Amino acid sequence: MSMTAEEIKDNAKKYVLQSWSRQGGLNPLAVEKAEGIYYYDFDGNRYSDMASQLVNLNLGYGNADINAAIKEQVDKYCYIGPSIASEPRSTLAKMIVDLLPDTFGKVFFTNAGADANENAIKIARLYTGRKKIFSRYRSYHGSSFGAGNLTGEPRRYPLEPGIPGFVKFFDPYIYREPIDFASEEEATKYYLTKLREQIIYEGPDSVAAIVMETITGSNGIIIPPKGYLPGVRKICDEFGIVMICDEVMAGWCRTGKMFAFENFDVVPDLVTFAKGVTCGYLPLGGVAVSTKIAEYFDDHLLSCGLTYSGHPLACAAGVACVNYYTKADIPGNVNKVGKVLADILDEFREKHSCVGDVRHIGLFSCVELVKDKATKEPLVAYGKDPEGIMPKIIGMLKEKKFMTYSHENMIFICPPLIITEEQLREELAKLDEVLAVVDDTFI
Incomplete structure (x- = not known):
């Protein structure tokens, strides 16, 4: 007999120790199905996997x-x-x-x-x-x-x-x-x-x-x-x-x-x-x-x-x-779509006051966030984020169904290597919107 979304979440919180987390405040997403670069919750909401889970799901979900x-x-x-x-x-x-x-x-x-x-x-x-x-x-x-x-x-x-x-x-x-x-x-x-x-x-x-x-x-x-x-x-x-x-x-x-x-x-x-x-x-x-x-x-x-x-x-x-x-000529797709990723991230570096640097090669990239472009002061100090700024930013992306992770003062964009240019542009528009909020809120 299948479990409901709430039963899955409740059992996960009750019985599973989740890595790299304080266990008390966890509210894990229950996933019902997944295909391509997307996964879906039990309410039918579609989430875009812009980190290939742990940068490992290179070929996406459901590869036949x-x-x-x-x-x-x-x-x-x-x-x-x-x-x-x-x-x-x-x-x-x-x-x-x-x-x-x-x-x-x-x-x-x-x-x-x-x-x-x-x-x-x-x-x-x-x-x-x-x-x-x-x-x-x-x-x-x-x-x-x-x-x-x-x-x-x-x-x-x-x-x-x-x-x-x-x-x-x-x-x-x-x-x-x-x-x-x-x-x-x-x-x-x-x-x-x-x-x-x-x-x-x-x-x-x-x-x-x-x-x-x-x-x-x-x-x-x-x-x-x-x-x-x-x-x-x-x-x-x-x-x-x-x-x-x-x-x-x-x-x-x-x-x-x-x-x-x-x-x-x-x-x-x-x-x-x-x-x-x-x-x-x-x-x-x-x-x-x-x-x-x-x-x-x-x-x-x-x-x-x-x-x-x-x-x-x-x-x-x-x-x-x-x-x-x-x-499937995956390297060919990575080089083609990776060029689009590089161009857009380079634009973000010029456009957003919170973006100190972007680094990219293929579909392996990150955005480094700063308080001040001139001094390069990181948005959060190395090994410290007492106000939980980065989780808040990742949370804003999650609200837009853009799923990724952060480490230190960086946001990672490492989507499945099967992603199309159209899909990438759709998701990076969401990141653009969130970075604008960061400009206004945390800088």
Whole structure:
């Protein structure tokens, strides 16, 4: 017997602990159905998913190819252990390796992005025999204990005091840098010089890996300046450090390329992925490993293991999903509609007094809100929003059925990659209206 909307909400509030929330004031939306870029409540109201849920529902709701692949695999078998060869697991691993540069050789499958990053740093430490891991302050790599220590932003605080050996460095966040760089190249030189200096101070022979979101995701869509990632690659090569690109959010066509690092003329040693590999239809993540590192484990123990590594149902979904990216020319749509997104957001930066900066690549974008364009004072302070300003702004968008999230002083616009230009323009008009209210209310 089906539950009513109120029964669903009541049970959710009574029995479910919701992530990243104070539980007392929650009023979750009960969803009845979903299709394309939209989902619907039990009263028939249509909501536009402008964040692809958690920037993972790249192909939207109700994709027939993915649904059919899951159903077909259910009729064969739903589960078989990681040590047994499984057709969907083997097929997906080969597909992923074939999509990556020819330096890559194998895939270790995980359940999600956090444990992909956990296992990537473990692989790097096993391979190098070193212990220290560098990652950036404005980063989110997961909330499990290892991935949470890898994370740089405030969501790591509940895990502190943390694990020894995790070292943080600063992102190339040019908008917030007090130095007035003459060019991106000058900024790159500065940031790389400081990173190299820090590695020397930490002892290069002790550093196993440098881990970076290829494009910083929920901490601001920070796009690396020209030459930055190749420069990090050069530092890694100089000191024998493993370069790990976290593509959990930025991968799978989000930037208009299959993987975000393809935009920057660089090849990492390890690539972590999740989210868009199945678009959330089933949980799956993984670590793609270079052939050189994979061959190391021919004669050395790979001390990594998960009961659901390469779950057959998830891998079947992944095969259908990855095929669909090519079949439907998703990168083509991302580049076409992403140009419209970029143009409109650039207009918002000029039009609205509350918009300090906008950053975008493909359908991966955010609007950074400020109190003052000249001083760049953020609308809410880093790690603090005592008046609940950002939730109020997200609430205004929700009233217009524009569904997204905020982090710090930023609003994210990362819609499903199947969105049309017409749909995008319709939704951005709602954002325009809300930003006008912010101009008048909070500035």
